[in-house]
Amino acid sequence: MSATKRHLMQWGTGRPATAGSREPRHGAATVVLEDPGHLAAVLASGLAGPESVVFVPGHPGTEADTGPDSGPAVIGYEGSFSEPGGEGSIGSDFYLQVQSYGVSAYMSVVGPTLLRVADDNDFEAFLDDADRARHDGVFADFLTHPVMQLADLPALGAGPAGDGPLLRLHIAADGSLSTSPAGRRLGTLGDSPDVLAENWQRLNEGVAQACSVALGLVLPEDGRSAALAARPWLGRYLAAVEGLRDLRARGLDRLRVSGFGGRMVPALEAVPGADLGGDVPLLLWNEDASFLYGADASSGSGRRLFQLERKAAQAAEALLVLGSRPAAAEFADEEHLAAVDRFFTGVGLPLAGAAPVPAGR
Structure with missing residues (x-):
């Protein structure tokens, strides 16, 4: 994916394009304008700095290479990256459709698509799909398609990090100004980056479930927070969706995810799991193969995939679910537990040590 597309995706999703990505020293990493007449004010107020990428409708664009001495990259686009039902394009070789979540199950996939929660109905559809995956192990097919991206992840359970x-x-x-087209107002054109950062921090302080900003214009905060509180595993669900999407792009399909509708080791289904956090590695499997998939800041993409033989996968699942080798020994032999624990700790993906999280509904 080109740098331009990565910037656009991190703007839509609210997640850094790569693990360990650092914020620019000045201004926002990615800025999308709806009115080209605002560009001069954006540059003058410091909202876009030398390392920023700014998307401006109808603008001819500048060089896309950014750096401390080059000034912000200005990328022209047509259409809209904000409105559900619309489409934005950059030149003649990149198109991004924008769909509301609720209609996406009934639409054909024709290219890169950003799925937005645009109202209560979309949010309910998102929660229904998450509940079905959690209890039955069935993930919405459209959501795990390699060209799909869910917008505003921090407000849907991924957290504000x-x-x-x-x-x-x-x-x-x-x-x-906000972080999202559906977000609560953080300020007005002319406000400094420091003011926006302070307002974003203030709006997220004391809320039951972060992030309260990104969907603040389209969802009542009480309802959003209550729904997330009832599902403390939503961050894990979003990580599983990302993992399934990534593996589908690699040609790996029809995979089950441990903790969603069951376990590879059936005896573990009755055990309260320690593997409900979004940053805990995922165990995925089908009849033919087993995989461990996890985020790792030391890798270039932030994601790593390992294929495991079945006994090693069962040991890995026991470590993930129980959180320690002594507890996992009831469900897997010590030799495999020790080998798996040692290997994944050595590569920066420790499987043991997570604290149990309430299961929620």
Whole structure:
């Protein structure tokens, strides 16, 4: 994926494009304008710095290479990256469709698509799909398609880590600023990056479930927070969706995910799991193969995939679910537990040590 597309995806999803990505020293990493007339004010106020990428409708664009001495890259686009039902394009070789979540199950996949939660109905559809995956192990097919991306992940259970006005900004036609087209107002054109960062922090302080900003214009906060609190595993679900999507792109399909509708080791299904956090590695399997998939800041993409033979996979699952080798010894032999634990700890993906998380509904 080109740097331009990575910036656009991190702006849409609210997640840094690669693990360990650092924020720019000045301004937001990615800025999307709805009105080209706002570009001069954006540059003058410091909202876009030398390392920023700014998407401007109808602009001829500048060089896409950014750096401390080059000034921000300005990328022209046509259409809209914000409105569900619309489409944005960059030149003649990149198109991004924008769909509301609720209609996506009934639409054909024709290319890169950003799925937005645009109202209560979309949010309910998202929760229904998450509940079905959690209890039955069935993930919505459209959501795990390699060209799909779910927008505003921090507000849907992924948590606010990495997000904020130093990662992404949307500047509406009226000059209001937020991290997302559906986000609560953080300021007005002319406000400094420091003001926006302070407002983002203030709006997220004390809320039951972060992030309260990214979907604040389209979802009542009480309902959103209550739904996330009832499902403390949503971050894990979003990680599983990402993992399934990534593996489908590699030609690996029809995979089950441990903790969603069952376990590879059936006896573990009755055990309260320690593997409910979104940053805990995933165990996936089908009749033919087993895989461990996890985030690792030391790798270039932030994601690593390992294929395991079945006994090693069962040992890995026991470590993930129980959180320690002594507890896992009831479900897997010590030799495999020790070997698997030692290997994955050595490569930066420890499987043991997670604290149990309430299962929720």
